[in-house]
Amino acid sequence: MARGYFITFEGLDGSGKTTQLRRLAEWLRSRGHKVITLRQPGSTELGDRLRAVLLDSRSETALGPLNPMAEMALMFADRAQAIAEIIEPALAEGAIVLCDRFTDSTEAYQGGGRRLGSELVLQLHRAICNNLQPDLTILLLPSLTTSLARARRRNQRNVQKDGTDENRFEREPDEFYARIHNEYEAIAAREPERVLVLGEAESESSIDAVELRIRALVAERVPTLTHL
Ligand code: TMP
Numbered sequence: 001m002a003r004g005y006f007i008t009f010e011g012l013d014g015s016g017k018t019t020q021l022r023r024l025a026e027w028l029r030s031r032g033h034k035v036i037t038l039r040q041p042g043s044t045e046l047g048d049r050l051r052a053v054l055l056d057s058r059s060e061t062a063l064g065p066l067n068p069m070a071e072m073a074l075m076f077a078d079r080a081q082a083i084a085e086i087i088e089p090a091l092a093e094g095a096i097v098l099c100d101r102f103t104d105s106t107e108a109y110q111g112g113g114r115r116l117g118s119e120l121v122l123q124l125h126r127a128i129c130n131n132l133q134p135d136l137t138i139l140l141l142p143s144l145t146t147s148l149a150r151a152r153r154r155n156q157r158n159v160q161k162d163g164t165d166e167n168r169f170e171r172e173p174d175e176f177y178a179r180i181h182n183e184y185e186a187i188a189a190r191e192p193e194r195v196l197v198l199g200e201a202e203s204e205s206s207i208d209a210v211e212l213r214i215r216a217l218v219a220e221r222v223p224t225l226t227h228l
Contacts, residue, residue, distance in 0.1 A: 112183025
């Protein structure tokens with residue numbers, strides 16, 4: 001059986017990538033494709049537990065400040081498990097895998113945001129993830145101001161609604177997010193073939209317009225995907 005196709009979605013918190021991933025998945029399914037979706041961190045038993053430790057701002061109080069290297073190691077532990085349990089088996093079955101964040105996030109957040117450097121992230125990716133590369137990455141990059149405002153609004157809503165608290169990252173200062181933004185731009189410049197960027201103007205248009213743009217990009221890059 002032909003190997004499947006691996007697409008990742010990337011962007012700052014509040015960039016709209018999760019909504020767009022869901023919509024692309026529905027569209028591909030409606031065209032008869034087998035689609036597997038997952039998010040990082042999370043989606044395996046281990047990953048969901050790691051997600052709680054990594055994102056819940058209360059775990060900071062319970063566990064003490066999380067060391068940046070420990071944070072990065074946990075991101076890779078989550079990824080190794082997801083690759084083994086979900087991603088590789090799905091690709092081997094010929095499915096399209098849509099993953100909400102992958103190693104570009106570690107490069108942007110830990111490499112750039114926490115200043116651990118890109119090279120270390122890429123080395124770990126080679127060692128731990130067998131250097132698995134997405135076939136395509138959709139990077140949503142609205143302006144920093146827009147992303148931050150959306151992410152903070154969303155987090156407040158979640159806490160009020162069901163007590164979910166995933167705001168450990170949202171409490172970081174704006175300079176942290178500026179470094180992440182820059183790192184994403186650097187990744188896109190380095191790998192223009194793999195990474196398709198929807199920049200400020202494109203990703204700040206309506207959700208429907210962005211959805212159509214992503215479909216067009218996917219269809220253009222991978223013509224066989226849209227045909228049954
Ligand atoms: P999200 O699921 O809402 O995108 O949130 C995941 C958070 O985890 C987000 O703030 C980015 C962060 N993160 C990293 O810092 N490094 C990583 O490798 C991944 C996958 C996520």
